[in-house]
Amino acid sequence: xxxxxxxxxxxxxxxxxxxxxxxxxxxxxxxxxxxxxxxxxxxxxxxxxxxxxxxxxxxxxxxxxxxxxxxxxxxxxxxxxxxxxxxxxxxxxxxxxxxxxxxxxxxxxxxxxxxxxxxxxxxxxxxxxxxxxxxxxxxxxxxxxxxxxxxxxxxxxxxxxxxxxxxxxxxxxxxxxxxxxxxxxxxxxxxxxxxxxxxxxxxxxxxxxxxxxxxxxxxxxxxxxxxxxxxxxxxxxxxxxxxxxxxxxxxxxxxxxxxxxxxxxxxxxxxxxxxxxxxxxxxxxxxxxxxxxxxxxxxxxxxxxxxxxxxxxxxxxxxxxxxxxxxxxxxxxxxxxxxx
Amino acid sequence: xxxxxxxxxxxxxxxxxxxxxxxxxxxxxxxxxxxxxxxxxxxxxxxxxxxxxxxxxxxxxxxxxxxxxxxxxxxxxxxxxxxxxxxxxxxxxxxxxxxxxxxxxxxxxxxxxxxxxxxxxxxxxxxxxxxxxxxxxxxxxxxxxxxxxxxxxxxxxxxxxxxxxxxxxxxxxxxxxxxxxxxxxxxxxxxxxxxxxxxxxxxxxxxxxxxxxxxxxxxxxxxxxxxxxxxxxxxxxxxxxxxxxxxxxxxxxxxxxxxxxxxxxxxxxxxxxxxxxxxxxxxxxxxxxxxxxxxxxxxxxxxxxxxxxxxxxxxxxxxxxxxxxxxxxxxxxxxxxxxx
DNA sequence: TCCTCCAATTAGACCGATTTAATTATACAC
DNA sequence: GTGTATAATTAAATCGGTCTAATTGGAGGA
Numbered sequence: 001x002x003x004x005x006x007x008x009x010x011x012x013x014x015x016x017x018x019x020x021x022x023x024x025x026x027x028x029x030x031x032x033x034x035x036x037x038x039x040x041x042x043x044x045x046x047x048x049x050x051x052x053x054x055x056x057x058x059x060x061x062x063x064x065x066x067x068x069x070x071x072x073x074x075x076x077x078x079x080x081x082x083x084x085x086x087x088x089x090x091x092x093x094x095x096x097x098x099x100x101x102x103x104x105x106x107x108x109x110x111x112x113x114x115x116x117x118x119x120x121x122x123x124x125x126x127x128x129x130x131x132x133x134x135x136x137x138x139x140x141x142x143x144x145x146x147x148x149x150x151x152x153x154x155x156x157x158x159x160x161x162x163x164x165x166x167x168x169x170x171x172x173x174x175x176x177x178x179x180x181x182x183x184x185x186x187x188x189x190x191x192x193x194x195x196x197x198x199x200x201x202x203x204x205x206x207x208x209x210x211x212x213x214x215x216x217x218x219x220x221x222x223x224x225x226x227x228x229x230x231x232x233x234x235x236x237x238x239x240x241x242x243x244x245x246x247x248x249x250x251x252x253x254x255x256x257x258x259x260x261x262x263x264x265x266x267x268x269x270x271x272x273x274x275x276x277x278x279x280x281x282x283x284x285x286x287x288x289x290x291x292x293x294x295x296x297x298x299x300x301x302x303x304x305x306x307x308x309x310x311x312x313x314x315x316x317x318x319x320x321x322x323x324x325x326x327x328x329x330x331x332x333x334x335x336x337x338x339x340x
Numbered sequence: 341x342x343x344x345x346x347x348x349x350x351x352x353x354x355x356x357x358x359x360x361x362x363x364x365x366x367x368x369x370x371x372x373x374x375x376x377x378x379x380x381x382x383x384x385x386x387x388x389x390x391x392x393x394x395x396x397x398x399x400x401x402x403x404x405x406x407x408x409x410x411x412x413x414x415x416x417x418x419x420x421x422x423x424x425x426x427x428x429x430x431x432x433x434x435x436x437x438x439x440x441x442x443x444x445x446x447x448x449x450x451x452x453x454x455x456x457x458x459x460x461x462x463x464x465x466x467x468x469x470x471x472x473x474x475x476x477x478x479x480x481x482x483x484x485x486x487x488x489x490x491x492x493x494x495x496x497x498x499x500x501x502x503x504x505x506x507x508x509x510x511x512x513x514x515x516x517x518x519x520x521x522x523x524x525x526x527x528x529x530x531x532x533x534x535x536x537x538x539x540x541x542x543x544x545x546x547x548x549x550x551x552x553x554x555x556x557x558x559x560x561x562x563x564x565x566x567x568x569x570x571x572x573x574x575x576x577x578x579x580x581x582x583x584x585x586x587x588x589x590x591x592x593x594x595x596x597x598x599x600x601x602x603x604x605x606x607x608x609x610x611x612x613x614x615x616x617x618x619x620x621x622x623x624x625x626x627x628x629x630x631x632x633x634x635x636x637x638x639x640x641x642x643x644x645x646x647x648x649x650x651x652x653x654x655x656x657x658x659x660x661x662x663x664x665x666x667x668x669x670x671x672x673x674x675x676x677x678x679x680x
Numbered sequence: 681t682c683c684t685c686c687a688a689t690t691a692g693a694c695c696g697a698t699t700t701a702a703t704t705a706t707a708c709a710c
Numbered sequence: 711g712t713g714t715a716t717a718a719t720t721a722a723a724t725c726g727g728t729c730t731a732a733t734t735g736g737a738g739g740a
Contacts (some may be wrong), residue, residue: 001697016720021698031718048480052401053456053696055392056725063456066436072417081412084438088445093452096406096436097422112433115391116403140388224620225431257623280564280593285600345726356690361728371688393726397695682740689734698724705733710711 001241004045013041024049048298055117062092064306065113065121065321067106069149069191071098073222073250075295076124079147083122090307092119101126101188107133114140121192124148143309147302149192150319157309159302159320161275161293163193166324167200170245170273170291173326175208179243179271182210183234184217184256186227186269187247194219194247201245213237222247227254235262242270249274249281251291256284256331267331277327289332294325344387353381362677363452364389380463395457402432404646405453405461407446409489409531411438413562413590415616415635418465418680419487422639423462432459441466441528447473454480460646464488467530481651486643489532490659497649499642499660501615503533506664507540510631513666515548517604519583519611522550523574524557526567527587534559534587537615553577562587567594575602579603589614589630596624596671607671617667621674629672630654635662 006024010017015034023030023038030038055061064087080096087094095118099106106126113121114136121137121144131154137144138156145157167184174182184201187194198217205212218233220226227246232267234241234255246252252274256266266272267286274281277292299318350357355374363370363378395401404427407514408416420436425485427434435458439446446466452477453461459634461484471494477484478496485497487575507524524541527534538557545552558573561661567586574595586592592614596606606612607626614621617632622626641660 006698017697018699018720018722019718021696022719025698029718034718046479049455050457050696052395053725054456054698056396056696056727057698059725072414072421074412074414077412079418081440084436088437088448093456094436096434097428098421100421108428115389116433117390117392139386140429141691188342201437224623226368228623232465253620254623257620257625260625280597283568283594283597285597339701343726347726357727358690358692358729360690361726365728369688373689390726393695394728395695396697396726397728399695679708684739685737687711687734687736689732691730691732693730696725700723701721703718703720705716707714707716709714 001049004042005050007048009038009041009045012045013038059117059211060119061117062081063095063116063118064092064303065095065109065116065118066097066121066124067109067113067121068096068098069101069106069126070125070222073248074278075248076148077282078295079299079302081122083303086300088301099126103128103133110134110136111215114142118142118143119293120310122147122302122306125151125191127188127194129312142283143306145302145306145309147298152192155317157305157317159298159305159322161191161291161298162324164200164203164322165195165321166275166293166326167197167245167290168187168204169324169326170289171201171204172208173328174243174271174273174332175204175210177271177332181213181237181239181241182243182245183213183215183241184238185230185234185244185246186220186251187222189219194308197247213239213241220247221250223250224257226252227256228258229254231255231258231262233265235264240335244272246272246274249276249278249288251282252288252290252331253284256288266335271333272331273326275324281327282329284331286330286333289329290327291324292327293322343390344382344385345390349378349381349385349387352385353378364530392656397414399457400459401457402457403435403456404432404643405449405458405463406437407449407453407458407461407463408436408438408627409441409446409466410562413588414558414618415588416488418635419639419642422636423643426640426643426647439466443468443473450474450476454482458482460484460650462487462642465491465531467528467534481547483646485642485646485649487638492532495657497645497657497659499638499645499662500533501631501638501675502661502664503536504540504543506633506666507537507585508544509540509664509666510629511544512548512667514549514583514585514611514613514672515544517611517672521553521577521579521580521581522549522583522585523555523577524555525570525574525584525586526558526560526591527562529559537585537587553579553581560591563590564594564597567591567596568598569594571595571598571602574647575604577647584612586612586614586658588609589616589618591619591627592630592671593624596628611673612671613666615664622669624671626670626673629669630667631664632667633662637662 006017006020010020023035097109148160150158218230274290277290281288346360350360363375437449488500490498558570614630617630621628
C-alpha cells in the first residue's frame with residue numbers, strides 16, 4: 001500500500017531521480033537503454049504516477065471541469081459523452097458537477113474547480129446567472145467555454161444550438177401546414193436557450209400576422225413529467241390550440257402522453273414538434289418531429305474550443321451556433337387539423 | 341492572474357505562513373482576532389486555496405472517482421445525482437468517467453483515478469470484467485465500492501438492486517395472471533445484473549413448471565432503440581409470447597413502441613414489465629408496470645459505504661441489496677391475454 | 681522580582697514530482 | 711594526446727500548502 005516514488009525507482013535502477021523522471025516522461029535526453037531499465041524497475045515496483053505532485057510543479061493539473069445545469073436531460077448526457085471521449089483522448093480527467101439549476105451550487109462548483117486548479121472549464125450556466133456571477137472566471141484567468149446557454153452582454157466563448165432559427169423554422173412550417181393556434185410548451189425561463197426558442201416562435205407568429213394565443217407559452221421542468229403537467233392548461237386555452245412547439249423532445253414526450261390520456265392523438269388531432277432529436281424520437285408513436293442539433297457536435301465543438309484556449313489561443317471570444325434542422329415526422333402531419 | 345499564495349497573505353497580514361494556513365483552516369490555535377485579520381487579507385488579495393498543493397502534503401485529494409458503465413441510462417443518471425449531492429455535502433469533488441461498456445476504457449479510467457490519487461472509487465464494472473481486472477484496486481489500497489454489478493468470486497463492497505428476487509416476483513405475477521409464454525427482453529449479457537434478472541426469470545418459470553420459449557431471452561443495448569430492435573424476433577417465436585419482462589424501463593419503452601408499430605397494444609394484447617420505475621413510466625400510455633429500486637437509494641448507500649471506508653472502517657466487505665418492488669400498472673393488466 | 685504555565689505564533693522539514701543549469705562521459709577530429 | 715562537441719546524467723531549487731516541534735509573550739502566583 002505504501003506508494004512507490006521516483007526515488008525508489010532510482011535506487012532500484014541505479015540512476016538518479018531526475019533520470020527516472022525524464023525517462024518515464026519519455027524525454028529524448030535519456031538513452032534508450034537507460035529508459036528501458038527505468039521502465040522495468042518502475043513496473044517491477046508497481047509504480048503509480050502521482051499527478052498531484054506533478055501538477056504542483058507543473059501548474060497543469062490536466063483536469064477539465066464540466067458544470068452541467070441539468071444532466072438528467074438526455075441531450076446533455078449525450079453531449080457530455082462526446083466531451084468525455086475527447087478529454088480521454090488527450091489524457092486529461094474530468095471533474096464533474098451537476099448544478100441542477102441551482103445558482104448556489106453552480107457558484108460553489110466554480111469555486112471548487114478553481115481550488116482544484118482545473119486547466120479549463122465547460123459551463124452551462126443555470127437560469128438567473130448574471131455577468132457578475134461569472135466574472136470570477138475571468139478574474140481567475142481560467143479558460144472557459146459556455147455551452148447551450150450564454151449570458152447576454154457577457155463576452156465569452158460559447159457554443160450552442162441555433163435556437164432562434166430552429167424555433168422560427170418549425171413554427172413557419174406549422175403555419176404553412178395550416179396551423180394558427182400554436183403554443184410553446186415547457187422549459188425553464190430565464191435561460192438564453194428558452195428565451196431564444198420562445199423568441200423564434202414569437203417572431204414567426206408575428207411575421208405571419210397571427211395573433212398569439214393567450215397565454216401562449218407554458219413553462220415547466222425539462223422532462224416528460226414537465227411536459228405532461230402542462231397539458232390541461234394548454235387544452236383550456238380558447239380557441240383551443242392545434243399545435244405545440246415543445247422546449248425539448250423530453251417535454252414533447254410528456255406532452256404527447258398527456259394528450260393521449262385525454263384522447264387527443266398527436267399527429268392526428270394535434271401537431272407536436274420537439275427540440276433535440278433524441279434517439280427515441282423517431283421510434284415514438286407517432287414519430288416525433290423535432291429540431292435536430294446534434295449534442296455530440298455541440299460537445300465536441302465546445303471541448304475543442306477549450307483545448308485551443310489551453311494551447312494558448314487568445315483571440316477574442318467566439319460564439320458558435322450549431323445549425324438546427326427540422327426533422328419532419330408524423331407528429332407534424334396534417335391529419336384533420338388543417339381543416340378544423 | 342498570478343496566483344496569490346499563503347506567503348503573500350502572510351506578508352499582508354503581518355504574520356507567518358504557518359499562521360495563515362492554520363487560520364484559514366480554522367484551527368483553534370489561532371487567536372480569533374488574528375484569524376479575522378488573515379481572512380480579510382486573503383479575500384482582499386483574492387486568494388484561491390490550492391487543493392493540489394494541500395493534497396500533496398495531506399495524502400488526501402478530497403476527490404472521489406465515479407466510473408459508470410452506461411450513464412446514458414437514466415437510472416444511472418439519477419443514481420449519479422444522489423452520489424453527487426452527497427459528495428458536494430462533504431466538500432469533495434467528483435472525477436467522472438463513463439466507460440461505456442468498454443473494458444479498455446474502464447481500465448484506463450482506473451489507472452487515471454489512481455494517478456490522480458482519488459480518496460475512493462465507485463465503480464460499475466463493464467461486462468466481461470474479471471477479478472484480475474479489479475485486483476489492481478486492492479493492490480493500490482484505494483477504498484472502492486462496486487454498484488449495480490458485482491464480480492462473482494471477487495470479495496468487495498457492493499450495492500445493487502435485488503435483481504433475482506425482482507425478476508422472480510414479476511414473472512410469478514405474470515404467471516398468476518395467466519401468462520405462460522413469457523420472454524426476457526434486452527440488456528447486455530455478461531453483467532451480474534443481467535444474469536441475475538435472467539436467473540430470477542428462469543427460476544420462476546421452472547418452479548411453475550412452464551416450458552421456456554425458444555429462444556426465451558433477447559439481448560440488446562440498454563435503451564429504447566435496443567428494446568425496439570428485438571420486437572420482430574420476439575414476435576417470430578412460436579407459439580407467440582404474450583408477455584415480456586424487459587431488462588429496463590428504457591428497453592420496455594422501445595419494446596412497447598415496436599409492438600404498437602405492429603398493431604399490438606401493450607397491456608391489451610401483450611403484457612410488459614420493466615425494471616427501474618423511471619419517472620416517465622407512470623406517464624406512459626399504458627402506464628408501465630415495473631420493478632422499482634430507487635436509484636437514489638443505491639447511490640446514497642454506495643457513497644455512504646465508501647465514505648465509511650474513508651473514515652477507516654475496515655470491516656469485511658459488505659454486500660447490500662436494495663429491495664425491488666413490483667409496481668403494477670396497466671401494461672401488466674390482463675386485457676384479452678389470459679384467454680388467448 | 682522571578683518562575684511557571686498556557687496561549688499564540690512561527691521556523692522549517694515535508695509531500696513527490698519537474699526542470700534548469702551544471703557535470704560527467706563519450707566520440708571524434710586533428 | 712589534446713581539445714571540442716555532443717550525449718547522458720544529475721544536483722538542487724521549486725511548486726504551495728501542512729503540521730510538528732520550538733519559540734515567544736504575557737498573565738498569574740509566590
